[in-house]
Amino acid sequence: MENYSLLGANQQSMPIWKKIVIESELFEELTPLKKIANNLWWTWNDDAQDLFESIDADLWYRCNKNPIVLLQEVPLDRLKELSNDHEFNLQMKKVEARLDEYIYKREKPIGPSIAYFSMEFGLHASLKIYSGGLGVLAGDYLKECSDLNVNMTGMGLLYRYGYFTQVINGKGEQNAVYEEETFTKIPVKPLYDENGEWIIVSVDFPDRKVFIRVWETKVGSISLMLLDTDFEANEEYDRPITHHLYGGDNENRIKQEIVLGIGGIKALHRAKVNSDIYHCNEGHAAFICLERIVNYLSEEHLSFQEAVELVKATNLFTTHTPVPAGHDSFHVDLFRTYFYNYASKLRISFEQLLSFGKAHPHEDHFNMSYLASNMSNNINGVSKLHGEVSRDLLAPLFPGYSPEELTNIGFVTNGVHYPTWTNPMWKTIHKKLRSEKEPIDISNYSEEQESNIWSQIYRVHDSDIWQTKLKLKSLLFDDIQRRVASHTVNGTIDPSLVSNILHKFNPNTLTIGFARRFATYKRAHLLFRNIDRLNAIVNNPSRPVQLLFAGKAHPADKAGQDLIRFIHEVSQRKEFIGKIIFLENYDMEVAKKLVQGVDVWMNTPTRPLEASGTSGEKAVMNGTLHFSVLDGWWCEGYRPEAGWALPEERAYENQNYQDELDADTIYNIIENEIVPAYYYRDEHDVPHRWVQYIKNSYAEVVPHFTMSRMVSDYNHRFYLPMKDRKEMLEANDRQVVSDLVEWKTKVISNWDIIEVVNVDFEDGIRNSYIMGHEYVSRVSLDLKELQPDDVNVELVIATIEENPKIVSKDLFKINETLKESPFTHYELSLNLDKPGTYNYGIRIYPSNSMLANRLDLKLVKWI
Ligand SMILES: *Cc1c(COP(=O)(O)O)cnc(C)c1O
Numbered sequence: 001m002e003n004y005s006l007l008g009a010n011q012q013s014m015p016i017w018k019k020i021v022i023e024s025e026l027f028e029e030l031t032p033l034k035k036i037a038n039n040l041w042w043t044w045n046d047d048a049q050d051l052f053e054s055i056d057a058d059l060w061y062r063c064n065k066n067p068i069v070l071l072q073e074v075p076l077d078r079l080k081e082l083s084n085d086h087e088f089n090l091q092m093k094k095v096e097a098r099l100d101e102y103i104y105k106r107e108k109p110i111g112p113s114i115a116y117f118s119m120e121f122g123l124h125a126s127l128k129i130y131s132g133g134l135g136v137l138a139g140d141y142l143k144e145c146s147d148l149n150v151n152m153t154g155m156g157l158l159y160r161y162g163y164f165t166q167v168i169n170g171k172g173e174q175n176a177v178y179e180e181e182t183f184t185k186i187p188v189k190p191l192y193d194e195n196g197e198w199i200i201v202s203v204d205f206p207d208r209k210v211f212i213r214v215w216e217t218k219v220g221s222i223s224l225m226l227l228d229t230d231f232e233a234n235e236e237y238d239r240p241i242t243h244h245l246y247g248g249d250n251e252n253r254i255k256q257e258i259v260l261g262i263g264g265i266k267a268l269h270r271a272k273v274n275s276d277i278y279h280c281n282e283g284h285a286a287f288i289c290l291e292r293i294v295n296y297l298s299e300e301h302l303s304f305q306e307a308v309e310l311v312k313a314t315n316l317f318t319t320h321t322p323v324p325a326g327h328d329s330f331h332v333d334l335f336r337t338y339f340y341n342y343a344s345k346l347r348i349s350f351e352q353l354l355s356f357g358k359a360h361p362h363e364d365h366f367n368m369s370y371l372a373s374n375m376s377n378n379i380n381g382v383s384k385l386h387g388e389v390s391r392d393l394l395a396p397l398f399p400g401y402s403p404e405e406l407t408n409i410g411f412v413t414n415g416v417h418y419p420t421w422t423n424p425m426w427k428t429i430h431k432k433l434r435s436e437k438e439p440i441d442i443s444n445y446s447e448e449q450e451s452n453i454w455s456q457i458y459r460v461h462d463s464d465i466w467q468t469k470l471k472l473k474s475l476l477f478d479d480i481q482r483r484v485a486s487h488t489v490n491g492t493i494d495p496s497l498v499s500n501i502l503h504k505f506n507p508n509t510l511t512i513g514f515a516r517r518f519a520t521y522k523r524a525h526l527l528f529r530n531i532d533r534l535n536a537i538v539n540n541p542s543r544p545v546q547l548l549f550a551g552k553a554h555p556a557d558k559a560g561q562d563l564i565r566f567i568h569e570v571s572q573r574k575e576f577i578g579k580i581i582f583l584e585n586y587d588m589e590v591a592k593k594l595v596q597g598v599d600v601w602m603n604t605p606t607r608p609l610e611a612s613g614t615s616g617e618k619a620v621m622n623g624t625l626h627f628s629v630l631d632g633w634w635c636e637g638y639r640p641e642a643g644w645a646l647p648e649e650r651a652y653e654n655q656n657y658q659d660e661l662d663a664d665t666i667y668n669i670i671e672n673e674i675v676p677a678y679y680y681r682d683e684h685d686v687p688h689r690w691v692q693y694i695k696n697s698y699a700e701v702v703p704h705f706t707m708s709r710m711v712s713d714y715n716h717r718f719y720l721p722m723k724d725r726k727e728m729l730e731a732n733d734r735q736v737v738s739d740l741v742e743w744k745t746k747v748i749s750n751w752d753i754i755e756v757v758n759v760d761f762e763d764g765i766r767n768s769y770i771m772g773h774e775y776v777s778r779v780s781l782d783l784k785e786l787q788p789d790d791v792n793v794e795l796v797i798a799t800i801e802e803n804p805k806i807v808s809k810d811l812f813k814i815n816e817t818l819k820e821s822p823f824t825h826y827e828l829s830l831n832l833d834k835p836g837t838y839n840y841g842i843r844i845y846p847s848n849s850m851l852a853n854r855l856d857l858k859l860v861k862w863i
Contacts, residue, residue: 024072027083032096037067038187039218041099043124044143044419046427048095055082061482065589066126069185106221109151110441111715112723115275116141117155117264117285119256120163120245123219125589127186128162128179129226131245131552132517133614134320136588137382138281139219140417140614144707146220147419149441150715153273155264155285157256158188158215158226160243166552166585172568176555178244183215188226191216193270200233201266203258206337210238210255212263214271225271227263246554254330254338257368261287265295276723279316279714280376283328283368289315289375290353294345304347305741306734308375313725313852316718317372317379318412322389322611329357329365359396373397377725377852378718379409382612383632387411389608400843400860402798402806408855410717413633414612415710421618423596425468429460445712450703457698462691463684469599469623469694470507476597477507480548483583497577504578510545510678512670513598513624515586518553518560521609525563527602528570529663537670538579543679545670546579548598550586595619600674603628604662607650617705623694626701627674629662637705642696644669725852740850744857746785747846754791754844755782756863757823761795761842769832779812779826779842779863788814792847793826798839807838 042048063069120135164176199214211233229241296307343350357366381387391403433456439445553560571580601619610632626643652658761777793812798804812826
């Protein structure tokens with residue numbers, strides 16, 4: 001101190017900084033705005049969006065349409081003005097009343113209660129907890145479940161950085177920018193328990209606990225819980241677990257999946273949410289099965305097998321991935337690190353636990369889809385074709401059965417949430433076609449009725465449809481101008497190039513959109529296979545075409561990034577400038593603008609790698625015609641004169657030849673069908689043929705790919721039957737569960753010792769069969785401790801290909817007259833009516849009406 005004064009300085013001369021936060025306090029009158037901003041309901045309510053935009057359109061756009069940020073940043077003067085603005089206040093009150101009414105009508109949701117787990121949720125571009133299709137589907141699903149008053153709780157992760165923002169530099173290189181999220185700027189709130197304490201749960205890691213905060217976001221009437229590890233209770237190295245979506249290594253992935261699966265079940269438990277059904281959207285959350293078993297063991301004192309039965313009955317696994325590599329799996333060493341001790345909680349050995357994630361004992365990875373499949377009586381793919389593909393992929397879990405027999409694997413084709421994706425102008429047109437109100441709960445939705453309503457579109461004048469489309473296109477063009485111009489702000493594009501682009505781009509030109517993840521199987525490159533031909537199409541003097549591209553490539557996917565660079569490079573060539581544009585940072589906002597504004601939406605995946613795809617479904621809801629490979633949803637959706645399709649069958653094994661052929665087909669369809677239909681006009685410049693396509697697409701395609709239809713399908717195919725089964729199993733103090741377990745145990749312990757005493761079925765080679773004659777065949781078994789009707793004996797006739805296709809299946813009957821015998825005799829009288837050479841086989845499998853389905857107990861014995 002003295003030394004300081006000697007030098008003429010003292011402590012007070014050092015700056016002392018303390019933090020103050022100046023929060024914008026809304027005027028009393030404006031508080032409803034906060035309420036509206038804090039329920040994601042606004043993301044599918046057009047009046048709410050208009051209301052926010054009317055506060056400050058420029059700011060609204062700059063803050064990515066995030067109303068919480070908007071309200072934090074709008075200047076005091078403007079707030080003053082608004083609070084005195086009568087018109088604004090009226091509008092605000094109207095929107096608030098609509099929200100209140102919406103919630104009030106849904107206070108008592110109906111049907112089974114569902115917990116829906118997903119690694120990502122795409123609810124709005126400003127809530128960066130999604131990357132692409134899987135997340136958008138989950139977000140749309142919650143919204144529709146809210147609309148249809150389904151009793152649902154969502155569970156996901158709250159990412160600090162989420163997925164990346166894409167910046168493309170002048171060379172076409174993708175830079176992945178991760179923006180840190182401040183949780184006060186998004187509509188999440190801590191979730192409190194009944195004592196007013198923030199719910200924090202923990203999961204056990206090898207030598208420590210990881211704590212998880214539970215947040216809540218409101219999606220209409222539905223609560224979505226979001227889990228986060230980035231806070232002080234955790235060690236520095238555990239805080240980043242929930243930083244990035246699909247970032248980090250496999251070890252971080254297993255940690256995230258533990259947080260989501262095990263932490264998620266704990267969070268529900270602490271929040272006292274008791275669900276009938278647990279729905280795993282993709283295998284990421286499959287650890288929920290294990291934690292649910294632990295709960296049954298420790299709290300309800302069930303045996304392990306009983307717990308498994310209940311979990312299997314009430315777990316639904318939706319798989320989204322058509323290639324084996326897409327299914328998450330962890331090396332057993334990694335899995336052991338995190339699950340070695342967990343086995344004892346399950347009261348089984350670690351080896352047994354490991355077996356749930358494998359198809360063969362020698363495999364060295366623990367597969368999350370196998371875990372989910374082994375723990376779910378019900379599995380589904382996301383389109384009809386993908387359901388079949390999933391049967392092939394999961395077939396290793398069901399040895400003894402051919403893929404087409406896996407009836408436990410069904411499908412529900414994905415849909416999209418109409419209010420989120422459809423432009424208000426179309427909504428106004430569609431509303432006039434409806435005589436009645438929207439269905440307000442799941443019990444009064446009917447696909448047939450919807451179809452009838454949509455077919456009213458033929459009553460609308462062609463010119464009204466065409467004018468709407470043109471207006472939407474010009475809105476898209478305004479948006480593109482804004483986006484392209486903002487590139488210059490970043491200094492990434494030469495300003496003269498920008499003015500050239502904007503000058504050339506023309507709203508009257510046929511515009512094709514292509515935007516999606518830049519995974520190579522999506523084949524964004526197809527259009528560029530023959531640049532001369534593309535040039536001729538694009539630069540046709542009287543009937544030009546322009547193309548819009550957008551999409552992110554995963555930061556680890558070099559091939560995808562190369563493709564972006566290539567398309568970017570082509571778009572900068574003299575002949576394509578302003579005719580081909582690559583838009584940065586494909587997200588839900590860009591997607592919305594594109595699907596609403598372009599004329600044709602194109603999708604060219606390698607079949608069958610597009611499990612469903614949904615962007616085309618958004619497009620058709622906006623009078624945008626779909627042109628795609630017959631894959632995923634389009635396999636079911638395509639109708640002639642309601643869009644265009646690339647033929648279904650693969651012509652070449654060689655992918656390069658196939659690409660060449662497909663590219664050629666694409667050029668032909670554009671030149672010979674799409675361009676003429678678009679440019680053929682009447683004297684008022686209306687393209688009637690084109691409008692007819694739009695109408696057909698509304699009438700025949702749209703009603704089948706709405707999210708309402710999808711929710712209804714899940715309800716009828718899965719939730720309701722699963723709830724029934726749950727009640728059946730739990731009746732009389734869970735008597736059926738214990739009977740079932742007892743029976744399964746008996747079957748399993750006898751299965752390998754069942755003896756085939758006699759088979760009386762002539763080999764058709766030695767002794768050929770004559771069509772139309774009746775043959776009796778017999779099988780005699782020594783069933784040991786099993787009863788005759790504990791097993792079924794089945795004759796299977798199949799084609800003689802390498803992978804035989806089953807032609808017919810016939811069950812043997814028990815021969816009651818031979819009851820005295822120590823063996824059980826089964827008989828089948830067979831009438832062969834199709835000439836030819838076949839494979840036949842006889843197999844036995846366990847049978848019991850308590851089983852969920854034939855694959856419930858996977859035993860089968862071919863004899
Ligand atoms: C709809 C949507 C997707 C999914 O579309 P696909 O047809 O599966 O490619 C992906 N990303 C965003 C941002 C979307 O809005």
